[in-house]
Amino acid sequence: MNPKVSVVIPAYNNAHYIAETLDSVLNQTYDDFEVIIADHSSIDGTAEIINKYADHPKIRILSPTVVGGGAQANWNRVSSEATGTYLKLVCGDDVIAPTALAEQVAALESHPSAVLVACLRDLMDANGEIFIRSRGLQGISGLVTGEEAIRQTVRNGTNIFGEPACVMFKRELLELEGGWDNSYPYLIDEATYARICQHGDVVALRKSLAFFRISASQWSVRLARKQSDQAIAFHRQVSKQIPGVISSLDLGLGNLKAIAMSYARRLVYLRLRGRMGREKAVESTV
Incomplete structure (x- = not known):
């Protein structure tokens, strides 16, 4: 069955904050959700930090979004992969x-x-x-x-x-x-x-x-x-x-x-x- 909520995270050069962001999403009192994340070809090590969460059962890590397209490219990328009834986008430093x-x-x-x-x-x-x-x-x-x-x-x-x-x-x-x-x-x-x-x-x-x-x-x-x-x-x-x-x-x-x-x-x-x-x-x- 599809989850009730899809939390999608479009990350971009968030190496200093992405772990805090992911931890805040994963440590919810509510359990029926999935997390979809894609790095927008960052150059600061964001992808490496994200990959440390690869074994978490709620997280699906997409391949890096290619350079270009502004925020819309990665926001649409992660959102299009969502399967939940409700969608919540959380930027990679919030x-x-x-x-x-x-x-x-x-x-x-x-x-x-x-x-x-x-x-x-x-x-x-x-x-x-x-x-x-x-x-x-x-x-x-x-x-x-x-x-x-x-x-x-x-x-x-x-x-x-x-x-x-x-x-x-x-x-x-x-x-x-x-x-x-x-x-x-x-x-x-x-x-x-x-x-x-x-x-x-x-x-x-x-x-x-x-x-x-x-x-x-x-x-x-x-x-x-x-x-x-x-x-x-x-x-x-x-x-x-x-x-x-x-x-x-x-x-x-x-x-x-x-x-x-x-x-x-x-x-x-x-x-x-x-x-x-x-x-x-x-x-x-x-």
């Missing part, structure tokens, strides 16, 4: 709480109309130190319509669903929608969730069950302006695709907030850079 699968499956099973569940997340630095807690899900709580969830993600000018580790959804809908939506590469997760949300309701679990790592190499921080430009284009596209859901006020507010978020991300990056610099200075004197 972490999920021990009860994440159990609580998200329970949320979906308790609400037959729901097609996606999202939780809050904590933000952590490259060393795993949490510096912002319980972020996400602005404007929604409990069971809401998919259209309302889409409206709120546009209105707030940011991905209220959170990064992939925060989300679980019906796998068949990803297939129906043709895989991960790369129309706006910096919003590949948010754009895909918006398409899935059009098929049913959303459960917003206002509990932190995921940990998103931000580091100097995180493209969503370094390229904040490009991300905000793509967010504005995405907002306009959604407002045209779903007439009557996104008002002109929603669109205007969302676009302004997307620009504001680009500056907020820069401030977070500067804060982290200063924090990491101080830690290195302390280490050098020990």
Whole structure:
């Protein structure tokens, strides 16, 4: 029988973190799941670390994904191999709480109309130190319509669903929608969730069950302006695709907030850079 949940991990140059990521997935209180992982031809030893888990009964390691294609190539690769009813993608440097699968499956099973569940997340630095807690899900709580969830993600000018580790959804809908939506590469997760949300309701679990790592190499921080430009284009596209859901006020507010978020991300990056610099200075004197 196929597992209830497929956890898919598209790894790329995650040698420092991939073991922690895998351990967090494998140490779940919920047991009916499979793990599918593929390395995107990393050059930092990620593949060697992944191969240490080759004998684990829940893990299926795919051959390396060839170079190129951006995130979409590896995200689609691992997702297309999934067999579970529900799919959860966890990037190779993020972490999920021990009860994440159990609580998200329970949320979906308790609400037959729901097609996606999202939780809050904590933000952590490259060393795993949490510096912002319980972020996400602005404007929604409990069971809401998919259209309302889409409206709120546009209105707030940011991905209220959170990064992939925060989300679980019906796998068949990803297939129906043709895989991960790369129309706006910096919003590949948010754009895909918006398409899935059009098929049913959303459960917003206002509990932190995921940990998103931000580091100097995180493209969503370094390229904040490009991300905000793509967010504005995405907002306009959604407002045209779903007439009557996104008002002109929603669109205007969302676009302004997307620009504001680009500056907020820069401030977070500067804060982290200063924090990491101080830690290195302390280490050098020990």
